[in-house]
Amino acid sequence: MEFALTEEQRLLDESLRGYLARELTLDKLKTLANEAGGFAKSHWQALADLGIAGLMVPEEHGGAGLGLLDAAVAAEALGYAAAPVAFVGAAVMAPLAVSLMANASQQSEWFPKIASGEMRIAVAFAGGSGQTGTADVRLDGLKLSGRVDGVLDVAGATHVLTILPDGRAALVAVDTSGVEATVKPTLDRTRPLADVVFSGAQTHVLDASNDPAGAARRVRDAGRVMLAADTLGASQAMLDKAVAYAGERVQFGRVIASFQAVKHMAAEMATDLEPCRALVWFAAHAHDAIPEEAHVSACHAKAHLAEVGRLIQTKATEMHGGMGFTELMGLELWYKRISLDRHTLGGPERCRHEAAVAQGWVKG
Amino acid sequence: MDLSYSEKYRTLQNEVRAFIGLHKDASPKAVGVRRKPDAKMLEWQRLLVEKGYAARTIPRQFGGFGAEPDVMEAAIIAEEFSKAGIAAGIMSQGISMLVPTLIEVGTEAQRESFIGPTIRGEIIWCQGYSEPGAGSDLANVQTKGVLEGEHFVVNGQKIWTSSAHYADWMFLLCRTEPDKPKHQGLSYLLLSMKTPGIDVRPLRTMTGKATFNEVFFTDVRVPAHQIVMGRGDGWAVANTTLKYERMMLGDANKFMHRVHRIRELMETTRIDGVRLIDMPEWRDRLVRLQGEVMASKYHQMRLLTEAAKGIDAGLKRLVVKLYGTEMGYRLSGLAVDVYGAAGLAFDPHDDMDGGTDDDATAWHTDHMYDLGLIIGGGSSQIQKNIISERGLGMPREPKAALQATTKS
Ligand SMILES: Cc1cc2nc3c(=O)[nH]c(=O)nc-3n(C[C@H](O)[C@H](O)[C@H](O)COP(=O)(O)OP(=O)(O)OC[C@H]3O[C@@H](n4cnc5c(N)ncnc54)[C@H](O)[C@@H]3O)c2cc1C
Numbered sequence: 103m104e105f106a107l108t109e110e111q112r113l114l115d116e117s118l119r120g121y122l123a124r125e126l127t128l129d130k131l132k133t134l135a136n137e138a139g140g141f142a143k144s145h146w147q148a149l150a151d152l153g154i155a156g157l158m159v160p161e162e163h164g165g166a167g168l169g170l171l172d173a174a175v176a177a178e179a180l181g182y183a184a185a186p187v188a189f190v191g192a193a194v195m196a197p198l199a200v201s202l203m204a205n206a207s208q209q210s211e212w213f214p215k216i217a218s219g220e221m222r223i224a225v226a227f228a229g230g231s232g233q234t235g236t237a238d239v240r241l242d243g244l245k246l247s248g249r250v251d252g253v254l255d256v257a258g259a260t261h262v263l264t265i266l267p268d269g270r271a272a273l274v275a276v277d278t279s280g281v282e283a284t285v286k287p288t289l290d291r292t293r294p295l296a297d298v299v300f301s302g303a304q305t306h307v308l309d310a311s312n313d314p315a316g317a318a319r320r321v322r323d324a325g326r327v328m329l330a331a332d333t334l335g336a337s338q339a340m341l342d343k344a345v346a347y348a349g350e351r352v353q354f355g356r357v358i359a360s361f362q363a364v365k366h367m368a369a370e371m372a373t374d375l376e377p378c379r380a381l382v383w384f385a386a387h388a389h390d391a392i393p394e395e396a397h398v399s400a401c402h403a404k405a406h407l408a409e410v411g412r413l414i415q416t417k418a419t420e421m422h423g424g425m426g427f428t429e430l431m432g433l434e435l436w437y438k439r440i441s442l443d444r445h446t447l448g449g450p451e452r453c454r455h456e457a458a459v460a461q462g463w464v465k466g
Numbered sequence: 467m468d469l470s471y472s473e474k475y476r477t478l479q480n481e482v483r484a485f486i487g488l489h490k491d492a493s494p495k496a497v498g499v500r501r502k503p504d505a506k507m508l509e510w511q512r513l514l515v516e517k518g519y520a521a522r523t524i525p526r527q528f529g530g531f532g533a534e535p536d537v538m539e540a541a542i543i544a545e546e547f548s549k550a551g552i553a554a555g556i557m558s559q560g561i562s563m564l565v566p567t568l569i570e571v572g573t574e575a576q577r578e579s580f581i582g583p584t585i586r587g588e589i590i591w592c593q594g595y596s597e598p599g600a601g602s603d604l605a606n607v608q609t610k611g612v613l614e615g616e617h618f619v620v621n622g623q624k625i626w627t628s629s630a631h632y633a634d635w636m637f638l639l640c641r642t643e644p645d646k647p648k649h650q651g652l653s654y655l656l657l658s659m660k661t662p663g664i665d666v667r668p669l670r671t672m673t674g675k676a677t678f679n680e681v682f683f684t685d686v687r688v689p690a691h692q693i694v695m696g697r698g699d700g701w702a703v704a705n706t707t708l709k710y711e712r713m714m715l716g717d718a719n720k721f722m723h724r725v726h727r728i729r730e731l732m733e734t735t736r737i738d739g740v741r742l743i744d745m746p747e748w749r750d751r752l753v754r755l756q757g758e759v760m761a762s763k764y765h766q767m768r769l770l771t772e773a774a775k776g777i778d779a780g781l782k783r784l785v786v787k788l789y790g791t792e793m794g795y796r797l798s799g800l801a802v803d804v805y806g807a808a809g810l811a812f813d814p815h816d817d818m819d820g821g822t823d824d825d826a827t828a829w830h831t832d833h834m835y836d837l838g839l840i841i842g843g844g845s846s847q848i849q850k851n852i853i854s855e856r857g858l859g860m861p862r863e864p865k866a867a868l869q870a871t872t873k874s
Contacts, residue, residue, distance in 0.1 A: 105537055106772070348860070365854035366850040366851075372785060376765065380761060381761035392469065405753075464743060
């Protein structure tokens with residue numbers, strides 16, 4: 103019995119963080135966010151070559167065959183770097199949906215392409231995501247029509263996988279006729295959202311699951327845990343930056359880190375953040391190994407990290423004074439990253455409501 | 467990560483359940499640190515130690531069960547007892563704080579004489595740290611211990627000493643090296659409360675109960691071999707004890723039980739006929755706290771894993787007291803809010819009068835006591851100093867301004 107990461111997970115964390123620290127300098131990050139619309143093919147391909155895209159793809163199909171806890175380690179590292187990467191959709195929810203919902207021939211066709219980074223699938227929920235905005239889609243035969251707003255990871259995507267209310271899913275290529283995906287200027291410029299409109303688009307239907315509703319929920323819960331892990335990383339980055347800044351900035355002839363009011367803000371952030379890591383790890387591990395606890399802990403991880411993220415995005419910005427309010431240091435990129443994590447796939451109130459329902463405390 | 471419920475754990479769980487089923491009626495009501503164990507409690511404790519449900523990892527030679535530390539086993543035992551609502555043994559400063567301190571830095575003779583009787587509940591300890599002039603600034607302790615032949619002769623005063631009115635022994639922080647700098651002049655002594663020259667005066671707290679005391683020392687003679695580590699090492703030993711105190715105060719196991727008790731309360735409490743659990747604003751407060759409790763529960767499992775491997779968890783460990791006590795206070799705060807006006811009849815019973823508090827009184831008492839835990843063991847502000855300085859490497863506090871701001 104052990105509550106800790108494995109040696110392999112620590113190595114994954116180290117190599118990914120090493121790569122991101124080397125390659126994703128603040129200047130480069132700002133360029134990707136401001137000019138490339140949150141997606142650069144070279145950046146994506148480099149991460150795919152590191153194995154990020156195929157993390158969750160089974161080994162026999164060319165992936166690493168890893169679990170959600172491994173993915174959570176990666177998500178934390180990506181959040182820490184505010185990396186503009188379609189991770190939650192393309193590298194986690196999509197391969198998971200293909201595992202749970204696609205038939206064998208679809209799997210052998212798509213998995214290798216997902217692992218190589220060639221196929222980048224954004225995942226849209228036609229209801230049941232827990233987020234606000236339009237989500238109204240119907241499938242007639244193989245033709246998909248309707249609209250889903252606020253879809254993650256569409257920038258640079260080759261496909262959109264729509265999870266339908268009945269738990270089936272429909273895959274369309276972005277360049278098919280009858281698909282209009284509009285990437286919107288988004289608060290978080292590292293991961294812009296898109297509105298997707300289908301008008302009779304030709305799809306591949308994924309209907310091989312014998313528990314379609316459960317499969318859809320599992321995909322959504324995995325996404326929630328990843329967004330929680332992203333907030334964990336982004337919050338840790340904001341705390342580290344705030345402590346470092348306070349150690350340099352001088353006022354009244356002292357570094358501001360020597361003022362107790364400033365120290366206490368930092369201590370409050372650290373105190374709320376440290377236990378979050380264990381909660382995220384548990385939720386991810388439950389997804390992999392303790393199915394009866396997976397849903398409730400995913401809801402809790404998403405909600406709790408949203409609340410702690412809010413505290414840290416606020417206090418870490420405050421600790422930077424006016425500098426924190428500017429774009430100069432790029433701190434706002436992390437601030438906005440935490441905000442996007444909070445609101446996508448269900449805000450904290452919604453997630454807590456679902457946790458209460460799932461525990462039978464109240465009717466759904 | 468390996469939380470798999472292997473055969474070994476299932477067996478333990480079944481064992482614990484069977485034990486509880488068999489002995490439920492013999493078990494005393496769950497009690498905290500605030501009462502002297504009676505004969506029933508002592509018998510119960512003896513049984514728990516024998517089965518390994520208390521003092522599980524204390525070596526056999528000192529009277530414990532001698533199991534290897536195992537997070538899952540500890541969690542299973544805590545959970546089953548907490549579900550059944552019965553006492554998982556005596557919770558005391560001796561067991562949670564002094565015993566691990568002696569295991570870490572005591573002499574073989576000290577371990578042999580004190581650990582066994584302490585874990586069996588036969589010796590109750592109190593903690594003689596705080597003084598009128600040494601609270602948060604603990605190193606400012608002025609109570610003197612002067613070595614005369616084979617004895618330290620102790621003179622001075624302690625305050626806020628929990629359970630001193632019934633404790634058998636005290637671990638005491640006093641100044642034995644007045645010529646050395648503040649932190650290096652202290653020693654940590656163990657002494658019997660029956661030693662002549664000790665005067666204990668109970669103080670009534672806001673909970674309406676007398677749970678702590680003033681303790682006066684007049685020429686109290688403590689055998690010199692009852693020092694833990696050496697002369698001048700008192701600050702290091704005191705901090706070892708504080709480390710365990712802070713872990714105990716932040717212990718997550720009791721909090722999950724509270725979440726479920728509050729849920730039950732919300733199911734039976736109504737406003738204009740509507741159950742509180744059916745009102746989203748009430749329910750949301752509880753579910754939100756449940757998320758915090760889960761985080762602390764898994765955080766604790768992570769810390770225990772590291773402790774079992776001999777890793778010092780650093781920052782992760784330093785946050786536990788602040789996190790746990792603040793969260794505990796919010797939990798009991800929610801409970802008294804759920805009771806609302808119907809829970810305002812307050813009828814506390816003192817430790818000594820043998821009466822039992824009704825549930826609302828008990829929650830109000832817990833809520834106030836939880837505030838005491840925020841202050842005691844190093845206040846939340848002191849925890850934040852420690853976390854920022856030792857955990858985050860921020861600059862230490864400048865030397866104090868010695869002038870009081872209001873002159874009399
Ligand atoms: C329920 C309870 C049980 C206790 N049990 C025991 C016991 O068994 N044995 C024992 O020895 N003691 C015990 N204590 C005493 C406890 O350790 C002290 O109360 C505590 O350390 C605070 O000291 P003080 O009361 O002198 O408050 P002070 O030190 O006077 O603090 C008053 C306020 O000033 C703040 N403050 C002080 N210094 C600083 C600083 N440097 N930076 C920021 N803020 C600061 C504090 O946070 C607090 O808010 C107990 C206390 C309580 C409430």
